[in-house]
Amino acid sequence: MDLITPILQGIGLFLATNIDDIIILSLFFARGAGMRGTTRKIIAGQYLGFGAILVVSVLVSLGAATFLPQDLIAYFGLIPLALGLIAAWKAWRGGDDDDDEEKVAGKAISAWTVAGVTFANGGDNIGVYVPVFVTVGTGAIIAYSIVFLLLIAVLVLAAKFVATRKPIARILERWEHVLFPLVLIGLGAVILIEGGAFGIG
Structure with missing residues (x-):
């Protein structure tokens, strides 16, 4: 069996559907800067969220999963929307606080938050992957899955590289408290609107 073709196709499919995650993951790295275990939590969350998508x-x-109507995917946008609103509320409440310890503690992230955002942002990936998986054999599906799971680590490391470049890191450090909730709220709104949730599409 020729595995080269599905491997190359898997790489292309992954890049096309997940490259935008670098921005969101970079913001997670900026939010968790200085906290122990940030990289581990982001990797775990990314694998949890993408694993669920896969x-x-x-x-x-x-x-085997006809229980997931296509219309339901649009409502995944509620996850980043809610997380963004919570982050915005916390940033607004702590906006005048100069206590560095409190600010650092406020940047703690969890693997479950990363997983939730990853899953919500990848809701449209399901619509892309399913038609591909339907038309290929079991061996190709396994090859795609292995490629995807290997590239998750590459994606997270690429986001960490971007977030730790000095000019970018300075910008993220200064504006992370604004960018993080804005990106999540915007992401949630786009998913809801494009998916036609609540009849607003």
């Missing part, structure tokens, strides 16, 4: 995509392609 499992759902495979199950739907095999006809």
Whole structure:
């Protein structure tokens, strides 16, 4: 069996559907700067969120997950929207606080937050992966899945590299408290609107 073709196709498919995650992951790195275990939590969250996307995509392609209507995917936008509003509220409440310890503590992140945002942002990936998985064999699906899971680590490391470049890091450090909630709120709104949630599409 020729595995080179599905491997190359998997790389292209992953890059096309996940390259935008670098921005969001970079903001997570900026938010967790100086906190122990930030990279580990982001990697774990990314694998949890993307793993869920992959499992759902495979199950739907095999006809075993008809419980997930296409219309439901649009409502995934509520996850980053809610997280963004919470982050904005916390930033607004702590905006006048000059206590450095409190500011650092306020930047703690969790793997579950990363996973939730990853899953919500990748809701449209399901719509891309399912038709591909339906048209290929089991071996190709396995090859795609392995490629995707290997590239998750590359994606996270690329985001960390971007977030730790001095000019970018300075910008993120200064504006992270504004950019983080804005990006999440914007992401949630786009997912809801493009998906036609609540009849607003």
